[in-house]
Amino acid sequence: MFYLQAFSHSLLHALKNLFPIIAVVVFFQLLILQQIPENIFVMAAGLLIVAVGVALFLQGLELSIFPVGKSLSNQFARKGSVPVLLSFGFAMGFSAVVAEPALIAVAQQAEEISEGKIKALTLRILVAVSVGLVVALGVFRTIFGYPLQWLMIIGYIVVVIITWFAPPEIVGLAYDSGGVTTNIVTVPLIAALGIGLAASIRGRNPLLDGFGLVALAVMVPMITVQLYGIVVYSGAPADPVALPTEAQTGTVDQTPVLLGMLLDLAGMVRDVLPIIITILFFQYLVLRRGLTNPRKILFGFALVVLGLYAFVVGLKLGLFPIGTSMARQLMGMEGYIFVYLFAFMIGFATTMAEPALIAIGHQAEQAAAGTINGNAIRLIVAVGVAMGITLGVHRIISGDSIHHYIIGGYILVIVLTALAPRYIIPLAYDLGGVTTSEVTVPLVTALGIGLASSIEGRNVLIDGFGLIAFASIFPIVTVMSYAIIVEMLAKQRKTDP
Template sequence: MTDIKLFLRLLKDSVRDLIPIILVIVVFQFLILQQIPDNIFSIILGLSIVVFGLAIFIQGLEVGIFPLGENLANEFAKKGSLFWLLLFSFFIGFSTTIAEPALIAIADKAEIISFGKIDAFWLRFTVALSVGLAIALGVLRIILGHPIQWYIIVGYIIVVLITFFAPPEIVGLAYDSGGVTTSTVTVPLVTALGIGLASSIRGRNPVIDGFGLIAFASLTPMIFVQIYGILVYVISGEPAQIQIKSELSLPEVTYSEHKPHWILEIVIDFLGIIKDVAPILGVIFFFQYFIIKKSIPHPKKIFIGVLFVIFGLYAFIVGLEMGLFPLGEGMAFQLTQKGTVFLIYLFGFLIGFSTTMAEPALIAVALKAKEVSAGRINDFILRIFVALGVAVGIALGCYRIVAGDSIHYYIIVGYVIVIIMTYFAPRYIIPIAYDSGGVTTSTVTVPLVAALGLGLATNIPGRDPLIDGFGLIAFASLFPIITVMGYGILAETILKRAKEGKR
């Protein structure tokens, strides 16, 4: 009965999370574009499936993935083997990233737009390698008890320095790579691993030390991909092919109109979800049974939780493909043709806010933040501030594409603001703020944001999709860090004034 009540509560929360997306779509589709979609019934059915899928997914996280990650962290802490713990962390990062659907999509588009200059496989390998090393470094930081901000600030400085040497064709792609590395399944597991490890080590605080692994996984790809770009464009000595008007238009980056038979499509999509989850489970079971040499506690419960995650994520993605993705991408194309840039900025802002509020990875991290902070951090308010950061970031990123400005100036200023705010923000919010930048661009946000950026760069004269089209995901990853630290500063100020008022 408890599980049924939990599911009904999660179902209600899912409806609440999707209301902003529905409102944005309705306002733009009916009031601004003044068009009724041809597939209105498919959209309604898709939204209904999304609601159920999201509820099942979150229940699976709480039943299976969270306990699994925390148990592994506890066992590694008891075993006391730093080598195996770091090796496990590396393989979790590498194996989950190399098969990340959002990364595959971005890499394939980069290869097409660059005329094969950027190789999709080697780009994915570079990103996966960087994430594996990042997770291992993040785990080592938890063990050593070092403040996360020093690692992140040094990383930002390295990113900025390399940017001045990297070819312009790779900069936007490199910044975007940092935002598509953390998948909907990886984020909860890595979060549980970090918090479980911090809880198992004496003197570590789960809030201050447990968060931050996702931030490392978002930062290192920006460094590694720029180095890859230098090797490809500079050291190879081959001239870059600048493409002012790509043949790739927004309708072509949407889902294909000529799909296979629906039964075959269901099987293919479901096997795709299993393929994404399989590397994670393979690494976990190998280390659990062959290194730690212990059976998983409550295996039936864990198994059911993993099944819930797979079925929930599958239903969630099917619902998006049926309803929101075709509609949102079509609207983005229509807005670029309308000739009013303000509508583009407004659409970017609202779609960024609404999709982020429904992002499963963010919901998982926010729930964990509320749990380990004993309610000090409100999960819903945290998600609002993260969504606000994404909205501002996407709107500003759209302006950059329209104006034709270089992306690195915006990013450098953003990093400077982050560094300054880190000094004033309360310690407990800093790792969560850094992680927030990595969980905003996943299942829901990436396809819409990528389509919007490439659509703008393709349809605005004088813009190059390779140089200007990428970068929106980077903006969507950077600005939540600023808004979440602002949330922490604001909350502490209010709390301090309340205490002074009682005296």
Template structure:
């Protein structure tokens, strides 16, 4: 009974995540466009399946994987070795990213649009390795007590160097990869790891040193994926010229309810099991080869993995039925029937509304308010981040419609972040960097990605692979600017008040 009530709570939370998106879509669909979406029943069914799949996935994590991860963390900590701590950080990053639903959805889309040249599994493993390496570096920074901005600024420079050599087909996708690695699953675990580690080390501040791991997990994938793209486009040829037209759903079947036979579902589940196999092997390897201790609560852990696999399959199926068609349909209707102003307003409202309801952001904002003892107000932080996401997606849509290269915008954004870093209060810098990684949720990413791809498909002269990706990168970059800007403004006003008082 307790497990069922917990699942209902997860289902309620998933519905809450979907509600802001659906409210904005409904206002535009019926109030501005005055049309009913095509295949309305399939879209509604897909949204229900997304909610159920997400609830199952998170329930499986809570029942089986998170307790196992906490147990592993405790046993690694008892070893008292920097090597084992760094290894654990790598394993946490790799395992959670390998099974990240948003990453699976984007990687599958990239494989289709690139005509098979970009392998979905290879792309996911590249991103998972980069997040594992990022957490290892981030943990080492906490142990050494180095200021975070030295690492982040160096990382930005490496991103720009990689962009210079990377093929244009991979750049937007690489920038997006930094935003899809940190979502509902990863953020709370990573944030707790960083703050807990900083709290346990003498001379470290949980506020200044504890935050920042999420920023590392958003930065390194951009470098790794561009290097992956350089190698792929130098060595590989398209696997199938007709793959882009097929656009298959999970399990290799068309995304329609009428096609969901028993064999199709079994094939889909088998494919998801293959996708989640890395996280299973990592956890079992750590448990039996490193810790050398048998698994406790084996039945619960097995049941948790089962729910994760079922939830992932349902989630990805629901995306193909609901959120992807909805985003592409909205993009088509907006380009056909509405002006640029309506597109910009839709983009801003989708970004703002979904971010304000983002569980990962709420968790980080509450943790920041707690650690700062009220110095950082969680509501103000959330509004600053939400404005950044809305503005970022709006500018990203303008970039697609104008046909401008994405790296000019991203370089200008990085320059603004670096400049504001030196003016914002030091305690806010790690939180600002982290805010860029908590804005792109499991629910938001597919709709935003579909909006970008839909605009690129429906505007003459645009290439979905080159122009369609990148909106998620804008949604991750601009919150850093707004949060740093908020901190700089707050610091300036406080200083003026003190000067006037004296």
């Protein structure tokens, strides 16, 4: 009965979070395109399935991944073995990312569009190893209390320098690869690891020291993938890249419906399985202890898998068809004003409905003991994503170099990092990572490739990728700017008589 009540509450919450997406769809269909979709009932059912999936997923997190992640962190902290903690961090980061569906999709598109120069498997392994190493580095930082801002400032200075020398074919892909490493499974798990570890070490603050692992997991793959691109494209002239066909962009799917559903379910199990194996390995073989209440945890993992499956199925039925159709129609209209408007509104709406953002916002609210409002953070992040995607769309339309936009964006981030209150920095960087998971990535990637394919003179590999990078940068900017303004106003109120 308790689980049913919790599910009902989560379902109502999920339906409320989906309202912005529904509003955008209705607005564009009725007022801009002035059309009613033929499969409107299928799409409505898809939205309902999305809500059910989110509710199941969030309930599963509370029963399995969150408590297990925190418990393992606490046990390892009490054990006091730094090598074991670092090994656990690496294994957790690698296993959570290597089978990440968004990363697989981006890597496959990159291999096809680059005509085999970029190897999909190499890219995936490189990114997974990067994330594993960086989670281990984040664990090391939490243990010894090193401030995150200096790691991020130095790291992004390195990113900017490498971006300046990296070939244009790899820059957008590198930043997108960093963005897609965080999904609605990895973000809560990595966040739970950091918060649990910080809470179990004397003198550590969960808000200051617990967050930041997600940010590091986004940053380092940007460096390694650009280095990979420098090696791949060194001395080779940029070949013209053929526009992707419908089969390459995924707009045509010949897979039977039932088989496709089974493959999707198997994919969800595949995504969660490396995490389960890692947890069981460290729990039973390293700590040599059984799980407390294993049936409850197993039930929670089952809910996570079912929730992910329902979530993805609902997106395919409800959001992707209408999103693709509207994008094509809007690009066919005179001028690009409605493309900009669509980019802004869809960025805002998908972010507001992002399960990982909901989860980490809730964790931040708990860790900050009420000083941070989770709903306000979500709103600020959504505005940042909308601004970023809109600017990225403008870059594709104008044909400007991505180097200048990315370098300028991260220089701004570095400056804000030096000015922002210390308590907000880890959370701000993490929030930049959680905006690019299952809801946002497919829509944004399709929009970028679709625009680059439709505008004469654009190179799909150079211009089609990169929107995810913009969606990651600007939430960091808006959250830190918000914190700076709030702190300034608070100081002003104290000084005013």
